[in-house]
Amino acid sequence: MAIVRKGQQRDTVKAARRPEVRLPELAAWSGGELEPDGDYDGLEFADLDWAGQEGVGARFMDCAVRRCALDETGLAKARFLDSVLEGVRGVGTDLSGASLRDVELVDARLGGVQLHGAVLERVVVRGGKIDYLNLRKARLRDVVFEACVLVEPDFGGAVLERVEFRDCALRGADFSGVRMTDVDLRAAAELGIARGVDALAGAVISPAQLFDLAPALAAQLGVRVVA
Numbered sequence: 001m002a003i004v005r006k007g008q009q010r011d012t013v014k015a016a017r018r019p020e021v022r023l024p025e026l027a028a029w030s031g032g033e034l035e036p037d038g039d040y041d042g043l044e045f046a047d048l049d050w051a052g053q054e055g056v057g058a059r060f061m062d063c064a065v066r067r068c069a070l071d072e073t074g075l076a077k078a079r080f081l082d083s084v085l086e087g088v089r090g091v092g093t094d095l096s097g098a099s100l101r102d103v104e105l106v107d108a109r110l111g112g113v114q115l116h117g118a119v120l121e122r123v124v125v126r127g128g129k130i131d132y133l134n135l136r137k138a139r140l141r142d143v144v145f146e147a148c149v150l151v152e153p154d155f156g157g158a159v160l161e162r163v164e165f166r167d168c169a170l171r172g173a174d175f176s177g178v179r180m181t182d183v184d185l186r187a188a189a190e191l192g193i194a195r196g197v198d199a200l201a202g203a204v205i206s207p208a209q210l211f212d213l214a215p216a217l218a219a220q221l222g223v224r225v226v227a
Helices: 207-221
Strands: 039-041 043-046 059-061 064-066 079-086 089-091 099-111 119-131 139-146 149-151 159-166 169-174 179-184 190-195 203-205
Touching: 039 043, 190 207, 203 207
Parallel strands: 039 059, 043 064, 059 079, 064 079, 079 099, 089 099, 099 119, 119 139, 119 149, 139 159, 149 169, 159 179, 169 190, 179 203
Antiparallel strands: none
C-alpha cells in the first residue's frame, strides 16, 4: 500500500484505460424474451422487463440496454462488448462468469448482482448505486468506479489491475485475499473497508485515508492503542 502525495501520481500508479464506446445506429429490439446463447448485435433494448428471463451465454455486441428491469435475470457467462447499460435496475441479477469489455454501466440501481468469476476489461461504472455487489474471484483490468455508491461490495479473491475509485462511496468493502496492481483509492469519496485491509498492497491511498484506516491497520497487526 503506497501513500502518495500530490504531484506524484505518474511515478507511482498507472491510470486505467477507459472504454471508448461509439455505438453505431441501433435498431430497436422487437423480438420476444432473451434466449440462452442468443446473439445480439447493433440493437437497442429500452424499457423492457427481463425479470426472470434466461440469457445464459448470450452475446451483446454494439448494443444499448436502457432502463430495463433485471430482477433475477439469468445472464451467467454472457458477453457484453462495446456496449452501454444505462439506468438498468433489479435485484439478484446473475452475471457470474460474464465478460464485459469496453462497457459503460451508467446510473444503475442494482442489488445482489452476481459477478463472481467475471472478467471486466475497460469498464466504467458511473453514477447509481449497487448494493452487495459480488465480484469474488473476478478479474478487473482498466476499470473505473466513478461517482457511484457501492454498499458492501465483495472483492474477495479478485485480481484488480489499474482500477480507480473516483468520487465513489465504498461502504463496508471486503478486499479479503485480493491481489492489486495500480489500484487508486485516493479520490474515493468514502473508503470503508470491513475486511481485507491487509490485502491493500498494490493500492495507493492518501495521507488522510491512512489516518482513517489506522484503527483497522492496528487491529490487523495486533497493536493495541491505549491513551
